[in-house]
Amino acid sequence: MKNNQMILKIGSQGDQVKWLQRQIKTLDDGWFGIMTEKAVKEFQAENDLKSDGIVGPQTYAKLGIRSEDPNWICLHVTATPENANHVNADWVKRYHMEILGWSRPGYHFVIERDGTLVELWEADLSDGLQSHETTFGIGGWRDSAAINICLVGGLDSLGRIKDTRTPEQRATLEKLVKKIHKETPKAKLVGHNQFWNKACPCFSVPKWAESIGFDQANIETQDPFGYAKTYNA
Numbered sequence: 670m671k672n673n674q675m676i677l678k679i680g681s682q683g684d685q686v687k688w689l690q691r692q693i694k695t696l697d698d699g700w701f702g703i704m705t706e707k708a709v710k711e712f713q714a715e716n717d718l719k720s721d722g723i724v725g726p727q728t729y730a731k732l733g734i735r736s737e738d739p740n741w742i743c744l745h746v747t748a749t750p751e752n753a754n755h756v757n758a759d760w761v762k763r764y765h766m767e768i769l770g771w772s773r774p775g776y777h778f779v780i781e782r783d784g785t786l787v788e789l790w791e792a793d794l795s796d797g798l799q800s801h802e803t804t805f806g807i808g809g810w811r812d813s814a815a816i817n818i819c820l821v822g823g824l825d826s827l828g829r830i831k832d833t834r835t836p837e838q839r840a841t842l843e844k845l846v847k848k849i850h851k852e853t854p855k856a857k858l859v860g861h862n863q864f865w866n867k868a869c870p871c872f873s874v875p876k877w878a879e880s881i882g883f884d885q886a887n888i889e890t891q892d893p894f895g896y897a898k899t900y901n902a
Contacts, residue, residue, distance in 0.1 A: 677724035679706055689724060691800050692732050693810035712810045737797030739856045740814040741889060742849055744842075745776060745806055746823030746870045751833040756821050758787035765805070775806040776819040778845060784837025786845060792816060794852040807864055816849055816856070818842070823871045832872040832901065843881050850887065859889035862896035876902035 675681075677689055681701040690697045695708035706722040714720040716731045749756045758779035765774045774789040781787065792802035798814065806817030820842065822833035834842070846858060860874035861867065875897045878888045892898055 677701055678722065679703075689732075692813060694803065694805075694813045695810070708809060715810075737799065739794070739798045739816050739853050741807075741811065741816070741859045742846055742853075742856050743807055743811075743815045743817050743859050743861060743864075744870045744874050745817060745819040745861045746833075747779075747819060747821050748823045748869060749821065750824045750826050750828060751782075751822050751831065752826045757781050758785075758789060758821075761819065761821075762789050771805055773804055775804055776817040777804050778816075778818045780818070780820050780838050780841050780845070782821050782835055782838065784835065784841040786841050794849070798853075807861060811864060816853070818845065820870060823869065830868045830871055834872065846878075846883075847881075850883070854887075857887050857889040858883055860897060862894060862900075863889055863892055866894045868896065871900070873897045873900040873902050876900075 675685055677686060679701055682699055684699065686701045686705070687697055687699040689709075690699075690705055693708045693712050695705050709724060709728070710720045710722045712731070713722075713728060718727055718731065747756055747761060758781060761776065761779050762774045765771045777788065777790050777792055779787045779789055790802070790804050792798055798816070800813065803812050804817045805812055806819065807815055820834060820838050822838075823830070824833070825831040850856065858874055858878040860872075861869040863874070873896070875888050875890060875892070880902045
């Protein structure tokens with residue numbers, strides 16, 4: 670679809686718009702509307718382009734150089750109380766797909782309170798991260814380039830933000846991210862709060878990544894809201 674590079678903007682429609690929408694992870698309906706324009710502007714801003722919502726040669730170039738290999742291993746929490754015993758991987762999947770009506774869950778993996786690892790959405794990284802393998806954890810175009818991992822917890826028994834990782838969760842998480850790193854060595858470890866102004870995952874991913882021996886080249890350093898600096902590892 671990229672070879673003719675027709676200009677895309679509000680009102681455009683058709684297969685090339687669908688291709689664009691898949692790249693930036695927005696509505697896949699073939700209609701360039703307000704939501705698609707918003708996603709395009711966000712992508713342009715993240716890639717140091719003029720954020721005008723019009724897809725021309727420069728935006729196509731940025732889309733074209735994006736690798737199918739994941740750029741990030743992004744960590745999340747369920748934002749549920751640490752004593753909420755009913756919250757597990759199955760609960761997360763049902764919440765996303767039945768309550769929210771998503772076509773797939775928000776995370777590839779969920780780590781339960783006892784350290785049990787559950788794969789919610791399969792991704793075979795031997796051929797890169799394909800569109801049908803992506804999940805909706807981060808929001809926006811970044812999900813097309815991320816493996817999303819979620820820890821059950823993130824709040825104390827009164828619903829206040831807290832790093833609730835159990836020793837078992839910590840051990841499972843470290844083993845998992847190191848395994849994924851071997852499969853996709855260029856991906857960077859990052860916390861959800863390094864992309865959006867929210868507490869998730871309620872600890873500093875850069876500090877934690879350094880503590881388990883990740884190279885600086887594999888740790889995302891952007892921290893626009895300051896959470897990675899103020900939270901503990």
